Amino acid sequence: MNVINNIRQLRSWSTINKGTRCVFVPTMGALHEGHAALIRAAREIAGPAGNVAVSIFVNPLQFGPNEDFSKYPRTLIEDLGLCRDNGADMIFAPKAEDLYPADRSIVMHETSLSKMLCGASRPGHFDGVCMVVAKLFNLVQCDDAVFGKKDFQQLAIIRRMVRDLDFNVVLHGIETVRESDGLAMSSRNRYLTPEERAQAPAIRAALLAARDAWKAGESNPAALQQLITRQLEAKAPLGRIDYVTVADAVNLQPISAGTEHVVIAAAVFFGAARLIDNIELK
Structure with missing residues (x-):
């Protein structure tokens, strides 16, 4: 090498x-x-x-x-x-x-x-x-x-x-590589305290809940965002939400009638560590 x-x-x-x-x-x-x-x-x-x-x-x-x-x-x-x-x-x-x-x-x-x-x-x-x-x-x-x-x-x-x-x-x-509890692997994960690390997998869990709601017929972006926000507030009180967004996966604009590929993306601060994750909806 x-x-x-x-x-x-x-x-x-x-x-x-x-x-x-x-x-x-x-x-x-x-x-x-x-x-x-x-x-x-x-x-x-x-x-x-x-x-x-x-x-x-x-x-x-x-x-x-x-x-x-x-x-x-x-x-x-x-x-x-x-x-x-x-x-x-x-x-x-x-x-x-x-x-x-x-x-x-x-x-x-x-x-x-x-x-x-x-x-x-x-x-x-x-x-x-x-x-x-x-x-x-x-x-x-x-x-x-x-x-x-x-x-x-x-x-x-x-x-x-x-x-x-x-x-x-x-x-x-x-595809994103994850820890056994679903947390996306990141160089910034090493910044997390033990308490923050225990709550950080809530990001992935909230995204999966939104995916399940989407599959069940919920297509309203605001409703999906609210679902994720509620879950994060309940399961990750040490986190501070930067954003939760439902967007067109190609141009990252708000979804429209012509959108074929959707991505839900989130960023959450735990102390100084800013963690990101996303899930694609097809």
Whole structure:
């Protein structure tokens, strides 16, 4: 497994491997079994003759001024072991100054899908996501890229970016990996106190209740939101709801008569940890 720390080395690796299918998994490190599942999925897509590339980079552009950039867990040695054990061929772990020159003057700005859900409470977050993913796509020269569906909005925005900017990259959305009690795996779960951790699975339970109501014929978004909110307030009193939204899964707008694919997404604060989850309704 190659561990690469700068752009010059990465370009050399890409040149040497030109013509070999490359499947890319971008991460911010602090890897867990959810990331391992993404790497294994990439390995399957790449096949025995392809390459699996993983980036480990805590991207400063996607953190707001009051968010946890300085405290975000950095566990590079452990991360490298997880990548190796799950089939990665190359790790790109740059420093911020390698990707962002001090005098940089070009930015990216998403104007539609980032206005709701997480984007409503994290202005500029998805601009930073688009910037780093675009740069990584250009640098890694991947054929495919793998993203988890836990951050449904992020995947939708990256799909839009690939479409609008004509990136020659095939995107693959991978189902959320969960703890045994249903909590979505997240690097931020380690911030939870034991009491918060005990209540956090209520997010998934409330989403499942909404799915059951949907299957039983409840299609009113407000009613589904109220159901989730009531359950969270009852079962997770330590949590503070950021949002609960019922949206069109393609454009993230309110559902309409023409909506074919619905997603319910929620974000809940437990102390400093902001946990997200979603469920698709088809």
